[in-house]
Amino acid sequence: MRLSDLKINESGVVLKISSIGSLRRRLLDMGITNNTEIKIIKRAPLGDPIEIFLRGYELIVREEDAKLIEVKKI
């Protein structure tokens, strides 16, 4: 399951990050790594980007970037 497939208020645990290059490093720096718990807070009015909650703070990610993060729903 991908992070973008989670619905609002659902949470998941990161299994794998398949993005490469600067996006990958950025995601890691922001604290998205294996076993991180992520909750979907809301989507922007046009459905994209997505507001997520992890490690005690809120972050905005685009749908296409969220597709590259594999999660397990909890």
Added chain:
Amino acid sequence: MKIALIGNQNCGKTTLFNCLTGSYQHVGNFPGITVEKKIGRLKHDKNIEIVDLPGIYSLSPYSAEEILTRDFLIKNNSDIILNIIDATNIERNLYLTLQILELNLPTIIALNMIDELKLLGNSVNISELENILKVKIIPITASKKEGIADLIYEIKKIIQENKPREKIDVCNGEVHKAIHSVAHIIEDHAQKKNISSRFAALKIIQNDELMIDYLKLDNDEIKIIDEIINSMKNNLNKESDIAVVDMYYNFIEKICKNCVIKNKNISQKSIDIDKILTHKFFALPIFLLIMSLIFFISFYLVGGFLTNLLSLSFEVLKYKLQDFLIKHKTNELVRSLVIDGAFQSLISILSFLPMVSVLFFLLSILEDSGYMARVAFFMDAFLRKIGLSGKSFVPMLIGFGCSVPAIMSTRTLLSNREKKITIFLIPFMSCSAKIPIYIFLTSLIFSKLAIFIIILLYLSGIIIAVITSLFLKKNIMHGKPMPFLLELPPYRMPTKKNLALHARDKIKDFLSRAFSIIFVSSIFIWILEKFDFHFRIVEDKSNSILACFSKFISPIFKPLGFGHWMQSCAIASGLIAKETVLTTLLVLCNGDNNKIKNLFDAKSAFCFLLFIVLYTPCIAAISTIHSELKSTTKTFICIVSQLFIAWITTFVFYNIFFDIDKLLVMLMLTFFVLSFKKIINKKICTCHKNHCDRCHKNKK
């Protein structure tokens, strides 16, 4: 003695910097306000230098201002690192802290926003955290100046003691082995560059190419290092970069379990406000409402009223001065210089001070509250359609104030392509220097319709920006949008001190511009319009030096409806600063409003204003564009194409838009050209690639 301020974006570095040094740098509640390093000295001890650096999330940087911070750290050898941690977001902030500790420099930690932490009902066991990290930690609230004295005391203590820090060991297992083997190989190189070999090894394991280049490793060494990394990967069954990050975060999770008591994560207030402000349907209407309210208050309610009051009193002052000069029988030329050359243009600009400062004040409330990040959030989808991202929205909004800081703030944009397009579009956002021209001319010529014309002008700037951006995306600046990751800060009440600071800055800037560049240039214009090439006083202004030059360029503006030399002169003088368009007109017409009115009819006045909205920005903005693009050719292309866009748009407007027949013909022509282009594109492109920017749409 040099102290470097390091921390995540939006953790309050600049607020602390202002506290420590007593200076007044710009701060706001949006990640990435600081894009340049700023140097100040400690208020009570001038020997200690403090450097404020752009915020970073890790020491493996990729945007320009983050590279600046790391380079400063590893190359400049600051004596002490002052690491600022946002206490409400301690988990992610500690990730940077652990990397900083690897640098083996004297370090002190300031745990900021303790007040917000308490409000949430959370707490941090500071002495336990000090024991684990083996550094001094001082709790502070920079915005309220709490804990600053303690911090200064501890900084001085560290300077006096001057003893090496105890090392902490974060790593374990396979990563530990790999770090030590790599560190051993690169030890000589790291020593030459005077950085910690352990830190360098960590970065190399994380595939940091900048570091590999910096150390100048040879091919054999790189080969051995690759083998070490590969064996670590195989043993852990993880990518090497993830292995390192995992190791750090596992350590942090352990720390947090021991030292942080969490009651609530984010404040309920922020969540509640967001339910309305970023609502599915209401977000955009609310944003438009807020913006129109801001413009209404600053142009009409408060700013407009104060401006009228000020300009009336200036007018009285002017007549008093005139009477005084006549009474004392001063030379007519001197009188003209004082009244028409200097005084008239100065007061015409100064009377707009209330309007501009109210506008800035209100925009800074938005900036400090944290609303800007939300706007970037819900505008991203729209901006991506025109080839930009939510992040480029903030520089554009700043552009309504002034293009110079707006262009500088494009440094936070990750992609070079996005940065270039944003820089190119910022001048289309009418800056506050253009407000005097708009208000003066529209109220003179359109009287009651003035406010609608002004709104129309602002909108046309935005519409042209959207069209240009679409054109650039489709034809010149291809490429995919960069990833968009933005931290959403909690809403914060703007502090009185900060708002006063913003307003003070703007007023100071406004006054210094009025008394320097605008004052000098209007006197210069006065001289040029009084004398001819033999420096004789001219009877008829159309024989003056200025008129000769202006007549030379006025044919360019003739097809746009404003071919009079005075008008072209005003346009040209706008390159110095936008306000001078107005002051030049006033000087040339001897401050006589009726004379100015006679230069225009409604149609040409609108086109004149439209041209001013769109054409090349002032010299200060041009030099900022040059320093950001770092290329004379690109800057030149940028300026010329802005001029071209302004000319074409105004031309179309003046000649076609007011004539229904021509308008229809024009629309038909565009339709034909567009469909023709589509057919040609289909035929010409013979590529077999899967992702061709030119024809991939047709293939789909």
